[in-house]
Amino acid sequence: MQGTSPSPAATGSRPATRSLEIAGQLRTAVMEGDDARLTRLLSDLLRIKGLTKGQRVGLQLRTIMSLVQSLRTAALNDELTGLLNRRGFMQVGTRLLDLAARDDQTVHLIYLRLDHVQWLKDATGRIASDVLLRRVGNFMRDLFPSYGVYEVLGRLSGHEFAVLTPVGENAALDVIRQRARCPEGLGDLSALPLTLAVARFDPACPPAIGELLRNAIQAVDAVEPVNAMASPGLAPQPGMTLC
DSSP states (O other): OOOOOOOOHHHHHHHHHHHHHHHHHHHHHHHHHHHHHHOOOOHHHTTSSSOOOOHHHHHHHEEEHHHHHHHHHHHBOOOTTBBEEEEEEEEHHHHHHHHHTTOOOOOEEEEEEEHHHHHHHHHOOHHHHHHHHHHHHHHHHHHHHTTTTTEEEOOSSSSEEEEEEEGGGOOHHHHOOOOSSSOTTOGGGGGEEEEEEEEEETSSOOOHHHHHHHHHOOOTSSOOOEEEEEEEOOEEEEOBOOO
């Protein structure tokens, strides 16, 4: 899609909206590596007419700040699922754990591994496997509706997901299994092979988020892969105090 020069009339009548539109076009050009389009859009932004100098500078600043904010958000989020990516999870999760240590609050890290991802991709194709991963993201949002407030959700890699929650009942693997047996509106998600483990953050001897995550991964590696969504025999893993 080609960039268009900002219209003076449109710019003057709705500068905030127009700055967001231009910032969106700039972000797309940056993400797609379209240097020619990026140059054209920046040139258009600098040559806006029909405004006073103050109006022009104000619109340019709003546009640049909108672009910076959207790029900052993109750098911390997984585009496929909409969850935080690994960098975002570690960054936001560190802030949550710092607050938990300050407030003497226990937090649980729930680690989820989607097994046989490569097999799924080979058997169903890239698009179908992407759909399954998006469903995992939706499933996590359904399980932890307070994400973005006091829970942190992330996709750490192609097949790894994690949650930080201060709500103890949300970290019980048997409760997760019960709530996941009939995930509303998620079709055949119950057939996904997920392996789970929980690690407990103790504010009395607070580990860094990397250590907390490593211990959860070690706990997963110590158990046989099970279908956390469908297996009635899944037993919850004990929380680990990392001290």
